[in-house]
Amino acid sequence: MRTTVGIIGAGPAGLLLARLLHNAGVDSVVLESRDRAYVERRQRAGILEQGTVDVLRAAGAGTRMDREGLPHDGVELRFDRRRHRVDLPALTGGRAVTVYAQTEVCKDLIALQLADGGPLLFGAEALAVEDATTDSPRIRFRHEGREDTLVCDYVVGCDGFWGVARTAVPKDVSRIFERGYPYSWLGILADVPPSHDELVYARHDRGFALLSMRSPTVTRAYLQVPEGTDAADWSDTEIWDELDRRLETDDPAWTLRRGPVTAKSVTPLRSHVHEPMRHGRLFLAGDAAHIVPPTGAKGLNLAVGDVVTFARALLRYRDTGDPGPLDAYSETCLRRVWQAERFSYAMTTMLHRAPDATGFDDRIQRARLDRITTARSAEADLAEAYTGFPLDPQD
Incomplete structure (x- = not known):
């Protein structure tokens, strides 16, 4: 097999890239x-930045998102x-976010690809990327019990941390930057309308909580839990009780709606950057x-x-012969990546209570939250980051 661009991975990044290329x-x-x-x-993720929404629309993949997605003009910070x-x-010149689950983005893009795009092979396991530094890189893969080779002009690895693309970059040219966090998220899906019409990020002495949604009838919620937690160790009642505690407020008009939990999972938290890209x-x-x-809420949006x-x-190279943007791909992406890492780290350390937190640490968290809620410049910085960094320097 031969193609111009071999794409490993049919998550939102790989599928969107296939659509963008097909359209061009x-x-x-x-x-x-x-x-x-x-x-x-x-x-996976459920928050789409303004730029991601705009790209999906322009690619012809926004019809159902516009019909079923939930535009959000705000988020709520809750503490003390x-x-x-x-x-x-109001803080970003009109930008907002949309709640539309990654599963739905993938469904939309898969339907488009199968209807009029190039080949999309499910059950095709990439085994290796070879000859990456030549003009004809190859992907060895196994499909329907047979090994085959896809010869490409370019290979784009959208196959995640455990995929073969990342490991195809030689160790002697790779630089890895990592940070682990001493807690995880216990996430649930529940068949109950959301308790608030926008996301709620809560800092509490017992730990972080996030109240989110997947639709007008499905709640998505998260609790900070210790590393190594087994979701099965938490009963539904215990989860709702803990959410109630961490989302407590002096506003008598607000209450937490409870309903049947349909899914539970635990997600470790970490930061990781591979250079170059x-x-x-x-x-x-x-x-x-x-x-x-x-x-x-940056993972899916960074991939986009x-x-x-x-x-x-x-396309710039094809149309003008200018290889500059391709040569600068890693540098261009990493500027945006590190801003997203900075923002995600800041939000995480501001809202989660570390196991060894001291009184000083608690006061610093409150001071950071006080600053955001009393200084427009600090609040605007959060809003600008939350709604999305420019997709490239031309934006």
């Missing part, structure tokens, strides 16, 4: 190790029984290159930024 008349092949049902049901709403459009004609995107703690940057650079 560039052929591609997408290899995905899992089956379609798995890709369309795996629960106080409530503070951050008005996103390009090796020869192999380009890393999304979790293959960087991971952020979910507090800042990566593939948009690649697509624009490739």
Whole structure:
């Protein structure tokens, strides 16, 4: 097999890249190790930045998002029984976010790809990326019990931290930057309407809590829990009781709605950046290159930024012969990545209570929250980061 761009991974990044290339008349092949049902049901992110929403619309993948997604003009910070709403459009010149689950983004992009895009092979396990520094890099893969080779002009690895793309970059040119966090998130889905019409981020002495949603009838919520926690050790009642404690407020009009929990999972928190994001004609995107703690809602949106940057650079080279943007891919993406890492780290350390936290640490957290809720410049900095950093320097 041969194609212009070989894409490893049919998550939102790989699928969106395939769509962008198809719309521009560039052929591609997408290899995905899992089956379609798995890709369309795996629960991941749910907050789309303004830039991500705009890109999906422009790519022709926004019809259902516009119909079923939930636009949000604000988020709420809650601490010391106080409530503070951050008005996103007022602080950012009109930008906002949309709640629309990653599973739904994938469903939309898969349907488009299968209808009129290039090959999308499910159950196609990428085994290795070879000859990345030549003009014809190759992806060895196994599909339907047979090993095959996809010869490409470019390979884009959207196959996550455990995929083969990242490991194809030689160790002697790789630089890894990591930070672990001494806590995890216990997440639930529940068949109950959300208790608030916007997301609530709560800092509490017992730990962080986040009240979110997947639809007008489905609540998504998270609790900070110790590392190594087993979700099965928490009963539904214990989860709701703990959410009640951490979301407590002096506002008598607010109450937590409870309902049947349909799913539970525990997610460790960590930060990880792989530099560079390009090796020869192999380009890393999304979790293959960087991971952020979910507090800042940046993971999916960073991946979108990566593939948009690649697509624009490739089209610039095709149309003008200018290789500059392709050569600068890693540097361009990493500027945005590190701003997202900074923001996610700041949000995480401001809202989570570390196991060894001291009274001084608690006071610093409160001081940071006080600053955001009393100084417009600090509040605007949060709102600008939350709604999204520019996708590339031209934005």
